[in-house]
Amino acid sequence: MGETCVDIVVVSFNTCRLLLDCLKRIHRYTPIAHRIVVVDNGSQDASVSAVRSLCWPHLDVLVNAHNCGYAAACNQGIRASSSPFILLLNSDVRVTRHWLEPLIACMESDKRIAVVGPKLIDGHGRINGAGIVGTLESHEPRGWLEPNMPGKYDKPEDCLSVCGAAYLIRRALLDDIGYFDENYFFYFEETDYSVRAWQKGYRVVYCPDSILIHIGGGSSQNHSQLRAWFEESQRYFRSKWLEGRDGTNGNHRLSAEFPNFSRGEEGHGTRSKGPREQAHSHDASEK
Numbered sequence: 001m002g003e004t005c006v007d008i009v010v011v012s013f014n015t016c017r018l019l020l021d022c023l024k025r026i027h028r029y030t031p032i033a034h035r036i037v038v039v040d041n042g043s044q045d046a047s048v049s050a051v052r053s054l055c056w057p058h059l060d061v062l063v064n065a066h067n068c069g070y071a072a073a074c075n076q077g078i079r080a081s082s083s084p085f086i087l088l089l090n091s092d093v094r095v096t097r098h099w100l101e102p103l104i105a106c107m108e109s110d111k112r113i114a115v116v117g118p119k120l121i122d123g124h125g126r127i128n129g130a131g132i133v134g135t136l137e138s139h140e141p142r143g144w145l146e147p148n149m150p151g152k153y154d155k156p157e158d159c160l161s162v163c164g165a166a167y168l169i170r171r172a173l174l175d176d177i178g179y180f181d182e183n184y185f186f187y188f189e190e191t192d193y194s195v196r197a198w199q200k201g202y203r204v205v206y207c208p209d210s211i212l213i214h215i216g217g218g219s220s221q222n223h224s225q226l227r228a229w230f231e232e233s234q235r236y237f238r239s240k241w242l243e244g245r246d247g248t249n250g251n252h253r254l255s256a257e258f259p260n261f262s263r264g265e266e267g268h269g270t271r272s273k274g275p276r277e278q279a280h281s282h283d284a285s286e287k
Contacts, residue, residue, distance in 0.1 A: 003033055004033045004034060004035050004058075004082075004083045005032050005033050005034065005083060005084065005085060005104065006032060006033075006034045006035075006083050006084070006085040006086070006087055006100065006104065006168075007034070007035050007036075007037060007077070007078075007081035007082070007083040007085070007086050007087070008026060008030075008034055008035070008036045008037070008087045008089055009037045009039065009074060009077030009078060009081065009086060009087070009088050009089065010022060010023070010036065010037070010038050010039070010077075010089050010090070010091050011038075011039045011041060011070055011073040011074060011077065011088075011090070011091070012038060012039070012040050012041065012043060012047055012091040013040075013041040013042065013043055013067055014043045014044060014045045014047065015043075015045075015047065015091040015092060016043070016045045016046050016047040016050055018091050018092045018215065019038070019047055019050075019051065019091040020050055020051070021094065022089070022090075022091050022092070022093060022094065022095070023036065023038070023051065023054065023059070025094055025095045025096075026089075026095055027056065029095050029096060029097050029098075029099060029100075030095070030099075030100055032100050032101065032104065034058065034083075034100075035058045035059075035060070035081060035083060036056070036058060036059045036060070037059075037060050037061075037062065037077040037080055037081050038051050038059070038060070038061045038062070038077075039062045039064070039073040039074070039076050039077045040061060040062065040063045040064060041064050041066075041067045041068060041069075041070075041073050042064050042065060042066040042067040042068070048061060048063055060080065062076055062077065062080060064076075069182065069184070069185040069186060070164075070184070070185070070186050070189060071180035071181060071182045071183075071184045071185070071189040072180075072182045074088050074179075074180050074189070075179045075180050075182065078171075078174070078179060079179075082171075083171065084170070084171055084172065085104060085107060085168060085169070085170060085171065086168070086169050086170075086171055087100070087103070087166065087167070087168045088164065088166075088167040088168075088169070088190075089165070089166055089167075090164075090165040090166070090214065092165075092214065092215040092216060093120075093165055093166055093212050093213065093214050093215070094212065094213040094214075094215070095212055096211060096212060096213065098210075099118070099210050099211070099212055100210070101210075102118075102207055102209035102210040103116050103117075103118060103168050103207055103210050104168075106156060106205055106207040106209070107168060107170065110203065112201070112202050112203050113170075113202065113203045113204075113205050114169060114170055114173050114177060114197035114200075114202035114203060114204065115161070115162060115167065115168065115169055115193070115194055115197055115202075115203075115204040115205070116162070116168040116204075116205050116206075116207050117129065117131070117161075117162025117163055117166055117167055117168065117204075117205075117206055117207065118162075118166050118207055118208070118209075118210035118211060118212050119148075119153065119154075119206075119207075119208040119210065119211045119212070120163055120165060120166065120211075120212055120213075120214040121148050121211060121212070121213055121214070122145075122213070122214060122215065122216060123213065123215055125147060125148050126145045126146065126147055126148060127143040127144065127145065127146050127147075127148050127152070127153065128141070128144060128145065128163070128214055128216060129141065129162070129163035129165060129166070129212075129214060130142045130143040130152075130153035130206065130208070131153070131157070131159030131160075131161075131162055131206035131261075132159055132160045132161035132162065132163070132191060132194070132261075133159055133160060133261040133262060134160060134260075134261060134262075135160075135258065135260050135261075136160075136195065136241055136242060136258050137242060139160050139161075139191070139261075141163065142159075153206075153208060154208050155208065156205060156206060156207050156208065156209065157205070157206055158203055158204060158205055158206075158259075158261070159204055159205070159206045159261050160191070160194060160195075160198075160204070160259075160261040161190060161191045161193075161194035161195070161204055162190070162194070162204060162205075162206050163190070163214070164189065164190030164191075165212075165214050165216075166212055166214070167190050169193070173197075173200075173202065176200055177193065177196050177197050177200055177202070178193075178196060180192075180193055181193075181240075183236055184233045184236060184237075185229055185232065185233065186226075186229040186230075186233065187229055187230045187233040187234070188230075188233040188234060188236070188237045189233075191237065192237060192240070192241075195241060195258075198258065198259065
């Protein structure tokens, strides 16, 4: 396949059937030179043996004895690979024909772009990934569970973040932005990374030219546990970005200057450029 362009890191926890389907679709629909790194997060099913039985030369498996959390597992996969681009992919995502090319093209269009994410549709044709919009204090997934149709969220644009189920980053920026914050066990780790990217003067771009199917809920159907993880991660995100460790609003300056990514009109988000981004735009273009 030539020199590897992208490492696809797939974290899995007890998702054997979905994982195999995900991998086989990547293998079928990804002509771009790539390597796949599966990080098994302590699965009790047959995931590890099933993946190893594929015997693909461009597929590696890392096995954890227990579930160490999504952020930590992503970092394992990132450190175990070496390609210029890294695509973090959930095992319950089904890739489609020509899925990766638009994401790579978008990333290569501007050196200031640190993160790119596709449009995500669930198994019922509803949107579950069209960019995260709003502010540091209040943000949400745009278009959540709206019916997907032509013209809806169909233009590439900058967002606060994009869904972590399919999250493309640059390896060259890891020294500047850092890795995923492992204080997040599950949820908010990609939003945190996106905020750090913006803080450093980079861009986070939603790219609807790539459309993937995201089944969702593949790793757990324990909704009370998922809710607990969400609330724990949300508290940590707020303490990190909106409140000082001593109880004061230690990051109020960042919050006040951060761009506001609004929903916009006719299904297209807009944003206002904050002072911090204006100050960094010249330096970032030279990196």
